[in-house]
Amino acid sequence: MSSSKRPLLPSNDNVDSLLYLYYDTTMSRSQADLEAEIARIKKSLSALGRMHPGSLSRQKRSRGEEYWQLSYSHAGRGHTNYIRPGDAPQVRRELKNYQKFRELTSRWIALEIELAKLRRGGGSKKG
Numbered sequence: 001m002s003s004s005k006r007p008l009l010p011s012n013d014n015v016d017s018l019l020y021l022y023y024d025t026t027m028s029r030s031q032a033d034l035e036a037e038i039a040r041i042k043k044s045l046s047a048l049g050r051m052h053p054g055s056l057s058r059q060k061r062s063r064g065e066e067y068w069q070l071s072y073s074h075a076g077r078g079h080t081n082y083i084r085p086g087d088a089p090q091v092r093r094e095l096k097n098y099q100k101f102r103e104l105t106s107r108w109i110a111l112e113i114e115l116a117k118l119r120r121g122g123g124s125k126k127g
Contacts, residue, residue: 041108051098063096
């Protein structure tokens, strides 16, 4: 990879920002570069830990008591769970890991498409 191209992931595989996930896929890259980036994504995915889809919100009962609620969709159905206040930090970490999972898998798919085009000789251009 030339020095003018920025790698998708920082060298420590810490992916905290969507900025690292944005990359101009129109730039010509070698098959080895793409495969190395895919390998880094796989490594990051394996290190994520527990995850959960959805969002966490604080709700208020009519009596004024507050509680945490986890809302998510799975298998085409909506779900809602009450979360104990002591469990909220762990649930936040799981939600953050799920978001990273989605970002990384989306980037992996984009790289696989780019790699397939490279292997097939670039495909045909419309226009």
